[in-house]
Amino acid sequence: MIELQDVTKRYVVGREEISVLQDVTLTIHDGAFVSIMGPSGSGKSTMMHIMGCLDVPSSGRYLLDGRRMDELSPTEMAHVRNRKIGFVFQNFHLLPRMTALQNVELPMAYAGVGRAKRRKEAERRLAEVGLENRLTHLPSALSGGQRQRVAIARALVNEPSVLLADEPTGALDSSTGQDIMSLFQSLNKTGVTVVVITHDPSVAEYAGRMVRLFDGRIVADHVAGGS
Amino acid sequence: MIELQDVTKRYVVGREEISVLQDVTLTIHDGAFVSIMGPSGSGKSTMMHIMGCLDVPSSGRYLLDGRRMDELSPTEMAHVRNRKIGFVFQNFHLLPRMTALQNVELPMAYAGVGRAKRRKEAERRLAEVGLENRLTHLPSALSGGQRQRVAIARALVNEPSVLLADEPTGALDSSTGQDIMSLFQSLNKTGVTVVVITHDPSVAEYAGRMVRLFDGRIVADHVAGGS
Ligand SMILES: Nc1ncnc2c1ncn2[C@@H]1O[C@H](COP(=O)(O)OP(=O)(O)OP(=O)(O)O)[C@@H](O)[C@H]1O
Ligand SMILES: Nc1ncnc2c1ncn2[C@@H]1O[C@H](COP(=O)(O)OP(=O)(O)OP(=O)(O)O)[C@@H](O)[C@H]1O
Numbered sequence A, B: 001m002i003e004l005q006d007v008t009k010r011y012v013v014g015r016e017e018i019s020v021l022q023d024v025t026l027t028i029h030d031g032a033f034v035s036i037m038g039p040s041g042s043g044k045s046t047m048m049h050i051m052g053c054l055d056v057p058s059s060g061r062y063l064l065d066g067r068r069m070d071e072l073s074p075t076e077m078a079h080v081r082n083r084k085i086g087f088v089f090q091n092f093h094l095l096p097r098m099t100a101l102q103n104v105e106l107p108m109a110y111a112g113v114g115r116a117k118r119r120k121e122a123e124r125r126l127a128e129v130g131l132e133n134r135l136t137h138l139p140s141a142l143s144g145g146q147r148q149r150v151a152i153a154r155a156l157v158n159e160p161s162v163l164l165a166d167e168p169t170g171a172l173d174s175s176t177g178q179d180i181m182s183l184f185q186s187l188n189k190t191g192v193t194v195v196v197i198t199h200d201p202s203v204a205e206y207a208g209r210m211v212r213l214f215d216g217r218i219v220a221d222h223v224a225g226g227s
């Protein structure tokens, strides 16, 4: 379960202080499928980085499965992240000098998975996103959408219980995008909690609930029709 | 005028040779507004990089305003690029240790524009894309959509005669995206040739002509209603 309680995030730029998240309170239950929408700069990625234990609130609390994440040491936090959370970054963050296959194997290497199993699982996930014939390409030799799909495959390899995806179809044509969303839907059906940031209404439709951010505040929280 | 004549682009990966563009012939007249669509990996960015003098064909010819670009020296090519072409990259390619303002000033610095004029023009273009209060932010302190808008402002500062934009609204919510497209439309009305790659049909609607790529080949070329 994901619980944000009165979360605020502030940055200091020069003499100014900017609040990019303000009093955000949000609970997402296990197995839910939630979409997050809102204008550019409204705080969506900032909120998801906190959910993914990649950033900490300036004030307020973040609890994952009942435990306060701000009380963990950096090593414990990295352990939770590697075992529970799959993260698809808005900018992909692929390692430039590793191939598509090596990028997807990396989270498993951290988790201590053996070489043969790592390779087999990475190949399976890359085939699942349509990249079976790009395994040996470096990110610089892939198209924008192909890099995004490598980032998606990497987020899935450790069988996370929570999948956090920041604009996962932003670089994809609509039919490839729909393929990715049906993959997320089938994961959700097996019990994975899925949270997706999107600007695309047809992507948001896959979720049972839609949360809208504006200027750092939650301004809407709709349960979609009967999901 | 942009003229691609029997352009092929091939890469060698290991022992394999991949053709990512095949026999592409395309003429775009001055002042046109053209959109390019096609699945992820179909060759859109590769084609636009050739149009923007950032890459060369493996075979075939590329002519810009009647001159063969493959006969130019690298310095001449850089000069043509800086004076005639505004390019919005799919991955933005902002310089990480420069502020939004400095990134947008850079093309003018290359073109020898004075300091005061540079600053004034960069501020104007950043305000035009809604970022007047993010001038001193580094790219790492901007959201995905804000970085994309900095990249758009940078492409416009040298008053290019050709604007090449690779998924310019991919990281933007639909209302911010529409703002950017109406900006492009008003530039086009002043005579700027605009070529936009997009996966979004509502973006493609701004163009008078739509070219569709599939597996490296042009498979459709529609003139939109009337314009
Ligand atoms: N340096 C390279 N070496 C080998 N293959 C490459 C290289 N660069 C690109 N490719 C391949 O060229 C093909 C076309 O890439 P391109 O970036 O033009 O696609 P695109 O249509 O822009 O796709 P997207 O919508 O995903 O951005 C892809 O299949 C990609 O893997
Ligand atoms: N390190 C930082 N310092 C100062 N401001 C920052 C920093 N990082 C982000 N911001 C600001 O925080 C705000 C929220 O950013 P965030 O990335 O969460 O937006 P977003 O909703 O994901 O937008 P987009 O749809 O464009 O990706 C933005 O206005 C941005 O400028």
Ligand SMILES: [Mg+2]
Pocket: A044, A045, A046, A090, A166, B143, B144, B145
């Ligand atoms: Mg974002």
Ligand SMILES: [Mg+2]
Pocket: A143, A144, A145, B044, B045, B046, B090, B166
């Ligand atoms: Mg591309």
